Amino acid sequence: xxxxxxxxxxxxxxxxxxxxxxxxxxxxxxxxxxxxxxxxxxxxxxxxxxxxxxxxxxxxxxxxxxxxxxxxxxxxxxxxxxxxxxxxxxxxxxxxxxxxxxxxxxxxxxxxxxxxxxxxxxxxxxxxxxxxxxxxxxxxx
Numbered sequence: 046x047x048x049x050x051x052x053x054x055x056x057x058x059x060x061x062x063x064x065x066x067x068x069x070x071x072x073x074x075x076x077x078x079x080x081x082x083x084x085x086x087x088x089x090x091x092x093x094x095x096x097x098x099x100x101x102x103x104x105x106x107x108x109x110x111x112x113x114x115x116x117x118x119x120x121x122x123x124x125x126x127x128x129x130x131x132x133x134x135x136x137x138x139x140x141x142x143x144x145x146x147x148x149x150x151x152x153x154x155x156x157x158x159x160x161x162x163x164x165x166x167x168x169x170x171x172x173x174x175x176x177x178x179x180x181x182x183x184x185x186x
Contacts, residue, residue: 067179073107073116075175079168080105080118087120087160092133099156102127122157134158 084103091099102122110116122130136153 064179064183067182068176069110069116071175071179072172073110075172076116076118077105077107078175079171080107080120082167082171083120083160083164086164087122087157090156090160090163092154092156098127099130099133102130 084105088100088103091103093100099122102124104121104123106119106121108117108119124130132151133154134157135155137151139150140148142148
């Protein structure tokens with residue numbers, strides 16, 4: 046009969062748990078930073094109307110942390126401030142009042158999608174920076 050004794054398993058478990066928590070925290074901070082960066086780009090690209098409601102409506106929201114799920118922070122527009130934002134983003138077809146008066150069509154602006162495409166490289170770079178820190182702190186590359 047062969048007996049193998051492994052020492053240091055408790056220390057290894059403790060270290061692995063610490064690394065996991067540190068990466069989770071870094072990813073959470075990274076998603077927050079990425080969301081803030083994207084929100085700034087969306088605000089800059091939003092069409093300027095007389096009220097400025099589209100710029101003011103851009104918001105970020107961090108979802109509650111859940112075990113075994115990645116950190117999530119969303120960027121969107123508050124419908125309470127800019128209830129027309131979907132019409133500006135996607136446009137409309139020809140419209141008429143009930144009286145029959147034509148109010149025309151509104152072309153799609155696509156400012157939100159353009160903002161995502163514009164900020165993609167910056168956002169990926171920001172996330173890589175945040176996730177790289179805990180790895181480098183422990184001697185990784």
